[in-house]
C-alpha cells in the first residue's frame with residue numbers, strides 16, 4: 421500500500437470531515453457577514469428604519485437566535501481549522517523556510533489567512549462584547565460608538581474580515597477544483613468590492629447621524 425501523505429493525520433476520514441466542517445462553517449460565516457452588512461446598512465435609509473429593523477429582529481427572537489448560531493458556527497470553524505495552525509517555534513520556522521523557497525503567492529496568502537483569523541478572533545470578540553453590553557440595538561447608540569472611539573476599530577475589523585473571508589473562499593474553491601482560478605478570483609473580487617461598499621456606506625451613515633445622548 422502506498423505511504424499516506426504526511427499532510428494527513430492518523431485518520432484520513434476524520435481529516436475529510438474536519439475539512440468539510442471548515443468549508444461549510446466558513447461559508448455560513450460569510451453568509452452571516454453579508455446579512456450583518458445589509459442589516460447595518462439599513463441606517464443609510466435613516467435611523468427609524470434601522471431601529472424598526474432591530475425591533476423586528478427582537479420581536480421574533482431573530483437577534484438572539486442569529487447571534488447564538490453565529491457564535492456556534494464561529495466556534496466550529498475555529499475548532500475545525502485549528503489543527504492546521506503551526507503553534508510550535510520549530511513548525512513556524514520550517515513553514516517560513518518553505519514559503520521563502522516556494523515564493524508562491526498562495527503560500528503567503530495562507531500564512532496571512534492564519535494571522536488575520538487570529539486578529540478577527542480578538543477584534544470580533546471585543547466588538548460583540550461591546551454591542552451586547554449596550555443591548556438593545558439602536559441607531560443612536562451605534563452612531564455614538566462610531567462617532568467617538570470605534571471608527572478606526574471598525575475599519576480595521578472590516579478590512580481584516582473581508583480579506584480573511586475573500587481569501588478563504590478563493591482558496592477553498594481553487595483547492596476543490598470546482599472552477600477555474602481566474603473565474604474564482606473575479607467572482608470573489610467583485611463580491612468583496614460590493615460588500616466593502618455596503619459596509620462603508622453603513623459606517624458613513626452612522627458617522628453622519630445626529631446623536632442626541
Ligand code: HEM
Pocket residue numbers: 456457460461487490491540544547548551557561562563565566570574575577578581618619620622623
Ligand atoms: C454576533 C453579533 C454581532 C452583532 C449583534 C453585531 C452588531 C453590529 C452593530 C450594531 C454595528 C454598528 C456599530 C455599533 O453598533 O457599534 C456593527 C458594526 C460592524 N460589525 Fe458587527 N455585529 C456582530 C458580529 C460581528 C462580527 C462577527 C464581525 C466580523 C467578523 C463584525 C464586524 C463588524 C464591522 C466591520 C462593523 C462596522 C461596519 C458596518 O457598519 O457594517 N460584526 N455590528
